[in-house]
Every structure is written in C-alpha cells, then in structure tokens.
Amino acid sequence: MVVALFRIEDHFVQEMVAHSREEAPNECCGILAGPPGQVAALYRTVNTSASPVRYSIEPKEILRIAQELEEKDWEMLAFYHSHTHSHAYPSATDIQLAFWPDSLYLIVSLADPQQPVIRGFYLRDGQVAEEEMEIV
Numbered sequence: 001m002v003v004a005l006f007r008i009e010d011h012f013v014q015e016m017v018a019h020s021r022e023e024a025p026n027e028c029c030g031i032l033a034g035p036p037g038q039v040a041a042l043y044r045t046v047n048t049s050a051s052p053v054r055y056s057i058e059p060k061e062i063l064r065i066a067q068e069l070e071e072k073d074w075e076m077l078a079f080y081h082s083h084t085h086s087h088a089y090p091s092a093t094d095i096q097l098a099f100w101p102d103s104l105y106l107i108v109s110l111a112d113p114q115q116p117v118i119r120g121f122y123l124r125d126g127q128v129a130e131e132e133m134e135i136v
C-alpha cells in the first residue's frame with residue numbers, strides 16, 4: 001500500500017491563507033508548482049468568477065504558467081482555492097469542474113476566521129480522495 005502524503009513548507013500555507021483573506025468574501029485561487037513532489041513556487045491566479053461560492057481560472061493563465069514550468073522542468077502539483085464561509089471540503093461544483101486528475105486540490109477554509117483550515121484532495125471521476133498533508 002502506498003502511503004499518500006503531500007509535503008509543503010509552512011510559508012506556502014501562510015501565503016495561501018493570506019491570499020484567501022485578501023480576496024474574501026470572494027474565493028481566491030492559485031497554483032503550486034515545482035519538481036515532482038516538492039512545492040517550490042506559488043502562482044496566484046485571478047478568479048474570473050469573482051464569486052464567494054466558486055472560482056475559475058482563465059485557461060490562458062494556466063497555459064502561461066504551464067509554459068513557464070516546462071522551461072524549468074517543473075510540474076503543476078496542486079490547485080488551491082478558498083472557501084470563505086464553508087468547510088475545507090470540495091463542493092459539488094469543485095468536483096464537477098475538476099479537470100486535472102493528477103493534480104491535488106487544496107482548499108483553504110476561512111469558516112472560522114481565527115483558525116484557517118487547509119485540506120487536500122484528489123478529484124477523479126466524481127470521487128473525492130483526501131490526501132494527508134505534512135506541513136514542514
């Protein structure tokens with residue numbers, strides 16, 4: 001059995017929480033990238049939905065980031081977005097619009113503003129599989 005674990009440095013977690021707070025009450029979104037299994041960069045993206053209940057990233061923006069990553073031999077490791085009023089669990093919309101089966105989906109919840117919660121999930125074929133996270 002493979003023990004799944006997503007390692008991430010604490011400053012990236014802090015950056016996602018800060019981004020979530022800046023965009024609240026709307027959801028924020030972004031991409032984590034780096035060499036396989038190692039988060040090395042965080043890219044903030046624009047939530048073109050500008051909504052408190054959903055997010056969307058312009059395909060052109062994803063493509064631009066993907067090209068930059070290709071030059072460095074890096075991968076897109078995770079998409080992150082915030083839930084400003086609900087728990088850190090994928091919504092029906094999140095599951096429906098998860099087009100990247102190999103990417104982890106991180107959700108930052110500000111439901112309790114004093115205690116942000118972050119959880120990660122793989123979303124494949126309508127199934128939700130939580131990935132354990134190790135913050136280092």
Ligand SMILES: [Zn+2]
Nearest residue numbers: 083090091094
């Ligand atoms: Zn969501």
